[in-house]
Amino acid sequence: MTAPAVRTDALTKHYGRLPALEDLTIEVPPGEVFGFLGPNGAGKSTAIRLLLGLASPTSGRAWLFDVPAADVAVAHRRVAYVPADVALWPRLTGQEILHLLARTGPGIDTAYRDELLARFDVDLSKRADAYSTGNRQKIALVAAFATRAPLLILDEPTSGLDPLMEQQFRRTVDEARDRGQTVFLSSHQLAEVEAVCDRVGILRAGRLSEVATVPDLRRLHRSEVTLTYTGPAPRLDAVPGVDGVESLGEGRLRFALTGPPGPALHALADVDTVAVSIREPSLEEIFLDYYGRDSVSEVAR
Structure with a gap:
């Protein structure tokens, strides 16, 4: 062997x-x-x-x-x-x-x-x-x-x-x-x-x-999406891969995206989109999300 x-x-x-x-x-x-x-x-x-x-x-x-x-x-x-x-x-x-x-x-x-x-x-x-x-x-x-x-x-x-x-x-x-x-x-x-x-x-x-x-x-890989739009807000709460939808006010919202982007893009198809930005989070942020806040406090010690 x-x-x-x-x-x-x-x-x-x-x-x-x-x-x-x-x-x-x-x-x-x-x-x-x-x-x-x-x-x-x-x-x-x-x-x-x-x-x-x-x-x-x-x-x-x-x-x-x-x-x-x-x-x-x-x-x-x-x-x-x-x-x-x-x-x-x-x-x-x-x-x-x-x-x-x-x-x-x-x-x-x-x-x-x-x-x-x-x-x-x-x-x-x-x-x-x-x-x-x-x-x-x-x-x-x-x-x-x-x-x-x-x-x-x-x-x-x-x-x-x-x-x-x-x-x-x-x-x-x-x-x-x-x-x-x-x-x-x-x-x-x-x-x-x-x-x-x-x-x-x-x-x-x-x-x-x-x-x-x-x-x-x-499964750890996720992106942070920030959307600027006009008109009605998109409905994303039940979209596969979308999590943590957060309104930023004045026609802006932010959400986390994991997995294939297709379902999210389909949900945004009818939205009057002004701008979209996508950010890859740091590994520390990914660990915070996946393992919970205790992991980050442990690393900081």
Whole structure:
């Protein structure tokens, strides 16, 4: 039987009296893209530090391919890691950094690395201290995805990328899956996780709330619609997918929309609409709606 790429058993980390992670138990099989989703401060980065052996758990254990995470020298032979805040050697050029990382990591596919460099549009001639946040992120992503490491651990990997580069990132994750690599992706962006992951672990206030497939995750996806109209107000209370209809006065109302927009559009067809705006809520707002106000107060502590 093939060992899980990532496995934890009641993994817990306290900083003094502050619980950062509580009883995390997950199992990620080889070849899966697993999303680790939660608001900022939910404990995602703490969990990754424990998986990488960069911190010691208060209790519980973690394994990477059945190697204890604490055995860093052995476990890291099969891992490539991209942190949320990439720090590079400031006096080295991008070319020198990639050369160094290729010699110290678990092997490199040089042809694929060159393809990624073109795709992410990286100038390797500059020194790292001249790179923007986004370019430092690109160097780290190219170095990780070009390796032959069976496990890629990515912590908020697109935080410095523009939308075009985010699309390239998603394409590259798909290619890693096709090669049989496991991707453990930590993110607070619902759309990013929804686009690339097979399953998602939802973390809030340091605790794993549930593990869901991406189709199951879509129940969290909702938009806030603001409508300006003239004449009679639309009747939306019984429309599937519409919730929380709120009058804003003077011919304006707001409502939440989940699922397909067809029923709502049909209900608005006969309304004299002046303007419509649609806003994607933050993950914190989604959690507030789905889990209730207690979840947000827990995250704030």
